[in-house]
Amino acid sequence: MRAIALPVMAFIGLFAAHVSAGALSARDHPILGSWRMTTADGSCSETYRFRSDGTVFVTSGEEVAEIEYEISSTASAKGFYRWAQRLVKDNGKKDCAGKVSQSGEVVTWFVQFDPSRERMIVCKAESTQACFGPLRRVHGSDS
Numbered sequence: 739m740r741a742i743a744l745p746v747m748a749f750i751g752l753f754a755a756h757v758s759a760g761a762l763s764a765r766d767h768p769i770l771g772s773w774r775m776t777t778a779d780g781s782c783s784e785t786y787r788f789r790s791d792g793t794v795f796v797t798s799g800e801e802v803a804e805i806e807y808e809i810s811s812t813a814s815a816k817g818f819y820r821w822a823q824r825l826v827k828d829n830g831k832k833d834c835a836g837k838v839s840q841s842g843e844v845v846t847w848f849v850q851f852d853p854s855r856e857r858m859i860v861c862k863a864e865s866t867q868a869c870f871g872p873l874r875r876v877h878g879s880d881s
Contacts, residue, residue: 765790768855769809769819772876782834786873794823800831803839809849816864818848 769788776783784798794805804827810820825843832838848861852872859871 767809767811768851769821769849769858773858773873774876775871775873777834784834784873785876793826798833799836801829801833801839802831803828813850814864818850818861818864821847821849821860823847 767788767790770790772785772787774783774785782799785796787795788807789795792806792808794807796803796805803825805823806826807821807823809822813819823845825839825841825845828839828841830838848864849858850861850866851858856875857872859866859869860873861867861869
């Protein structure tokens with residue numbers, strides 16, 4: 739799992755208020771379901787299971803984590819959905835990048851889907867300059 743520090747601490751309070759108010763994800767959002775990415779050498783896989791209750795179950799390398807999330811209901815003019823997340827639970831083991839995540843971490847990502855909505859990239863900003871992926875939709879999984 740990747741982590742980027744947020745410069746604005748006020749966001750943490752705003753995000754927590756949204757999460758506790760239940761304003762999370764639309765039930766028909768294209769992010770719902772399972773997504774998988776495997777490293778180029780095939781040595782590690784990450785799987786994200788986005789649920790309609792606003793939680794994501796993540797496995798990445800040895801890491802197992804649960805995240806609360808909120809995602810914009812529509813894409814921006816640049817074609818990105820804003821994804822804010824807070825790490826709720828983590829087993830303390832290394833992810834595919836060799837990092838150990840800490841519970842409570844708050845991160846914002848920007849997601850862009852391909853036209854078929856079968857692949858997505860996850861970026862640090864509304865730009866394709868710093869992204870990971872693509873993640874591919876895993877069919878036959880629950881949301």
